[in-house]
Amino acid sequence: MPIKAFAFDAYGTLFDPGSVARAVDAAFPGHGDFITALWRQKQLEYTWLRSAMGRFADFETVTREALVHAALTVRPALDERIAEALCAAFDRLAPYGEAREALDLLAGRRLAILSNGSDAMLSALLRQAELEAYFPVVIGSTTVGAYKPHPEFYRALTAALDLPPEEIALVSGNGFDLAGAKHFGLRTVRIARLSPEALREATQDGSAIGPATVFSSLRSQMDDLSGGPDETCASLLDLAAIATGMEG
Amino acid sequence: MPIKAFAFDAYGTLFDPGSVARAVDAAFPGHGDFITALWRQKQLEYTWLRSAMGRFADFETVTREALVHAALTVRPALDERIAEALCAAFDRLAPYGEAREALDLLAGRRLAILSNGSDAMLSALLRQAELEAYFPVVIGSTTVGAYKPHPEFYRALTAALDLPPEEIALVSGNGFDLAGAKHFGLRTVRIARLSPEALREATQDGSAIGPATVFSSLRSQMDDLSGGPDETCASLLDLAAIATGMEG
Numbered sequence: 001m002p003i004k005a006f007a008f009d010a011y012g013t014l015f016d017p018g019s020v021a022r023a024v025d026a027a028f029p030g031h032g033d034f035i036t037a038l039w040r041q042k043q044l045e046y047t048w049l050r051s052a053m054g055r056f057a058d059f060e061t062v063t064r065e066a067l068v069h070a071a072l073t074v075r076p077a078l079d080e081r082i083a084e085a086l087c088a089a090f091d092r093l094a095p096y097g098e099a100r101e102a103l104d105l106l107a108g109r110r111l112a113i114l115s116n117g118s119d120a121m122l123s124a125l126l127r128q129a130e131l132e133a134y135f136p137v138v139i140g141s142t143t144v145g146a147y148k149p150h151p152e153f154y155r156a157l158t159a160a161l162d163l164p165p166e167e168i169a170l171v172s173g174n175g176f177d178l179a180g181a182k183h184f185g186l187r188t189v190r191i192a193r194l195s196p197e198a199l200r201e202a203t204q205d206g207s208a209i210g211p212a213t214v215f216s217s218l219r220s221q222m223d224d225l226s227g228g229p230d231e232t233c234a235s236l237l238d239l240a241a242i243a244t245g246m247e248g
Numbered sequence: 249m250p251i252k253a254f255a256f257d258a259y260g261t262l263f264d265p266g267s268v269a270r271a272v273d274a275a276f277p278g279h280g281d282f283i284t285a286l287w288r289q290k291q292l293e294y295t296w297l298r299s300a301m302g303r304f305a306d307f308e309t310v311t312r313e314a315l316v317h318a319a320l321t322v323r324p325a326l327d328e329r330i331a332e333a334l335c336a337a338f339d340r341l342a343p344y345g346e347a348r349e350a351l352d353l354l355a356g357r358r359l360a361i362l363s364n365g366s367d368a369m370l371s372a373l374l375r376q377a378e379l380e381a382y383f384p385v386v387i388g389s390t391t392v393g394a395y396k397p398h399p400e401f402y403r404a405l406t407a408a409l410d411l412p413p414e415e416i417a418l419v420s421g422n423g424f425d426l427a428g429a430k431h432f433g434l435r436t437v438r439i440a441r442l443s444p445e446a447l448r449e450a451t452q453d454g455s456a457i458g459p460a461t462v463f464s465s466l467r468s469q470m471d472d473l474s475g476g477p478d479e480t481c482a483s484l485l486d487l488a489a490i491a492t493g494m495e496g
Contacts, residue, residue, distance in 0.1 A: 030454035038465055045466075048293070049424050049473060051300035053397045053431050057473075065472070072444060073465040074451050149301045176297050183301050196320060203322050206278035207458075214462045217286055217321040218293075224313070225297060225305075 001166045003187060003246040006106065006239075007157055008135075009148075009172035010115035011093070012219070013191055014236075015125060019094035020086065027082045028074060035070050037215035039086075042066035044219075047116055047147035048176075056145050059118040063087055091124040095131065102236035103134045106243060112137035114157050114170065116147050137161060149180020157186075169230070169246055171239065175223035183226040189242055190229035194220040249414045251435060251494040254354065254487075255405055256383075257420035258363035259341070260467070261439055262484075263373060267342035268334065275330045276322060283318050285463035287334075290314035292467075295364055295395035296424075304393050307366040311335055339372045343379065350484035351382045354491060360385035362405050362418065364395050385409060397428020405434075417478070417494055419487065423471030431474040437490055438477035442468040 011017050017040045024039070025032025043066035050056055057065075064087055071078040103111070113135045115122055119142040126132040137160050141147055144156045158165050165185035172178050173191040182188050194216055202213050222228060231242050259265050265288045272287070273280025291314035298304055305313075312335055319326035351359070361383045363370055367390040374380040385408050389395055392404045406413050413433035420426050421439040430436050442464055450461050470476060479490050 031451070032454075034451065034454055034457050034462070034465075037462070041466060045293075045296070045424070046471070046473065048296035048300050049397055049427065049471065052296050052395070053428050053473070054399060055431055055473065069469065069471070070465075072469065073447055074454075075448070076444070147300070149297055151302060176293070179297065180301050183303055196324070199321055200323070203279070203282065206280075206282055206322075209282050209459055210455075211457055211462050214282070214285070214459050217282075217318075218289060221317065221320065223294070223297065223317070225294065225301070225303065 001164075002248065003169045003243070004163055004167045005110035005112060005161050005169075006189075006243060007112040007114040007137075007139075007161075007168055007170050007186075009170070009174060009177050010113055010117055010122060010125065011174075013171060013173040014099050014113075014131070015093040015095050015129070017090075017093060020089045023086060023089040027086060028071070031074050034211040035074065037211040038070035038073065039067050041215060041218065042069045044176075047141075051147045051150045056141075056147075059116055059121055059141050059147075060087070062147075063090055063121075091121055092128050093125060095129045096236065098235055098237050099129075100131070102239055103131070105237070105240035109243060110137075110161070111135055112139065112157065112161060114139050114153070116141050118142045148174075148177050149183070151180070151184050154181055154184035154186055169243075171236075174219070175221060176225075178229045179223050179225040182229065187246065188229040188231070189239065189246075190222065190232040191236060192220075192222075192232050192234055195234070196221065249412075250496065251417045251491070252411055252415045253358035253360060253409050253417075254437075254491060255360040255362040255385075255387075255409075255416060255418050255434075257418070257422060257425050258361055258365055258370060258373065259422075261419060261421040262343055262347050262361075262379070263341040263377070264344050265338075265341060268337045271334060271337040275334060276319070279322050282459040283322065285459040286318035286321065287315050289463060289466065290317045292424075295389075299395045299398045304389075304395075307364055307369055307389050307395075308335070310395075311338055311369075339369055340376050341373060343377045344484065346483055346485050347377075348379070350487055351379070353485070353488035357491060358385075358409070359383055360387065360405065360409060362387050362401070364389050366390045396422075396425050397431070399428070399432050402429055402432035402434055417491075419484075422467070423469060424473075426477045427471050427473040430477065435494065436477040436479070437487065437494075438470065438480040439484060440468075440470075440480050440482055443482070444469065 169187040170181040417435040418429040
């Protein structure tokens with residue numbers, strides 16, 4: 001089936017969750033990489049656990065709970081002002097460097113956002129990066145009441161676009177998201193920013209593996225729970241060529 | 249309500265998943281801690297993701313998929329014999345040193361196992377450690393078709409014991425398991441082997457944080473998604489006193 005719309009994941013696909021590292025390091029000097037990795041990892045864990053338990057909480061709450069868990073590994077308590085400042089920083093994540101150019105190359109296509117972010121967080125994120133105009137459809141977790149890879153999440157996308165799943169491609173850098181989308185029946189395009197070879201280069205000296213490399217190992221490779229993605233590329237800039245092929 | 253039965257989690261509560269580290273280090277010299285941490289972390293992730301997606305696979309498959317993901321971070325392919333040997337080692341995990349004595353101290357009580365392990369894996373695990381006799385009821389994921397913290401998992405326990413949830417205490421070292429059990433309505437006893445103070449001691453030098461400390465940071469502390477546990481202790485040996493209190 002020819003693809004009629006492209007839906008983008010936000011965190012880890014268009015926006016770099018690692019771009020909070022400088023703010024985190026200012027709040028936790030010497031522990032920037034460590035707390036940044038734990039924070040994002042726990043944030044994801046809590047979305048999966050809440051989806052599995054059937055105990056939804058908004059993404060602001062999940063993000064804050066994850067930060068508290070991360071902070072307590074290095075300090076007895078998390079200062080309220082630091083928590084506020086870091087959660088605000090998460091609403092100002094930097095887009096990946098090539099994001100705007102890649103979106104311009106997709107001009108004329110139907111684009112959407114499908115993200116775990118709350119509707120308010122996604123609205124703030126797109127506004128500060130001046131990327132709202134590219135996405136007439138934005139689906140966050142507020143509307144759905146669940147998190148990826150719960151099937152209801154992907155169903156919300158097909159309902160909003162009024163298209164069958166096989167006519168929509170989900171673009172994501174997150175292996176679990178691609179697995180969930182594929183399981184639901186969407187087509188999938190994986191943004192693979194870290195090649196297996198580059199990751200192995202980073203892990204070669206076992207005694208030098210720090211938190212950032214552990215995090216890359218957990219998050220940057222494919223999670224093959226539903227078979228592989230339909231397409232894979234190393235950069236958002238490759239999407240225009242892939243899109244043309246998928247529409248044909 | 250007085251507690252009438254105690255159900256034990258297996259991996260991380262009675263049995264030490266870290267006890268495969270020596271076998272892992274023999275297979276991946278210099279990467280023992282790293283691969284052991286990734287393997288267990290991915291194994292858990294895949295249970296959560298599959299529960300959230302509604303795409304069950306048996307725990308043997310999940311364990312093998314997680315090992316493959318971990319191994320590919322350091323090698324281009326996982327040798328089939330190494331995979332077999334390490335999965336077999338996972339069926340021979342060592343019980344924590346105090347497990348048998350702690351179970352003897354609970355003599356006369358109704359005990360059960362409630363674990364993500366497949367029925368076959370749990371049977372092998374309990375047999376090799378000679379702990380079968382303590383547990384007339386063993387509930388694994390084969391029967392349930394889902395993983396913790398999915399509510400169906402805890403429901404299977406209440407059905408097998410024919411008791412209401414508030415008359416059963418779940419004993420677990422895993423924060424996500426305690427959160428799921430509490431959300432379902434069970435009483436909960438947390439085994440907290442690593443105190444927050446000891447963890448902070450281990451993370452103090454940010455530049456020296458390796459895979460084992462990242463793993464402890466993610467897995468050893470409570471996940472407060474449903475409020476805290478009813479009881480907390482540092483060792484299985486404290487259970488007898490706690491049990492007496494909960495039965496009163």
